[in-house]
Amino acid sequence: MPELPEVETVRRGLERSVVGRTISAVQVAHPRAVRRHDAGPQDFAGLLVGCTLQAAVRRGKYLWLPLDSGEALVGHLGMSGQLLAFHAEAPAGPHLRVRVHFADSGPELRFVDQRTFGGLAVQPLVADRAAARHADGTSGPPLVPRGVAHIAPDPLEPAFDDAAFAAAMRKRRTGVKRALLDQTLISGIGNIYADEALWRAGLHWARPTEALRPIDVRRLLQGVREVLTDAIEAGGTSFDALYVNVNGESGWFDRSLDAYGQQGRPCRRCGTPIRRDKWMNRSAYSCPTCQPRPRSPRP
DNA sequence: CCGTCCACCTGAGAGC
């Protein structure tokens, strides 16, 4: 379940189910699941055993569990990853990639991933330059795992800088949807919530970023924040059983989608049938009336 | 440096 609201739903579940517990054993069933851990599966497991999980933290679509060793267990769900808190007796499906056992009698942590685009790693924490400006001085210098340092803050973090985002958009020579999906500009947004935010802002996906007016960027960020917040409240978007929380349960935001996957259905604002365009080997959904095509579109 | 494209995977569903 891969965009920000789904990852946040998982983060909240991990906070309740595994934070504070001590790892007793780790099994890597598929080495590709830990390919971002440079030193290999053995080293990955060795670094985790004996550690206690300190917290559950998220930026964009990455989440991590700081360890008492000073490093962090970092996860990305890719297209089909799940983190599940299941009891050891629960049957293991064919896509179970990593198992984390704990010293207590509570549930184990499972990383399940059909397509194996996601993965886990143990990485050192480094200073977060983006958030440093906003440090409140009460919790020490803000840290992020090494593998997360390259992405921008997400729009729900205090560290996200609206003015810097607007300036970066003006400098870009691309379409607004491409920019929304660029995790180094703004993190956490994927194909669903990009289309939903653009629908809410009344912007076509091919609008050139350099021609966006300040009011357009304001509406866009407002649309982004509203849709992400609404989706978190609904437990995320689940089209099928691939996207579930740590207890294996689906979210229900799919019932609130206004654009994504809605082609042919009437726009909730104006009644015009939602259109689907092929775009970047993927799809872009929009309302032909509320989101008119720009005169000089950019891919 | 910047923008674009595709390989990396598995599985489901449509069409023939």
Place this chain on the structure above:
DNA sequence: TGCTCTCAGGTGGACG
């Protein structure tokens, strides 16, 4: 039935 094709929520690296 079974083949081929398209599509799916993401990302990083190669290429121009």
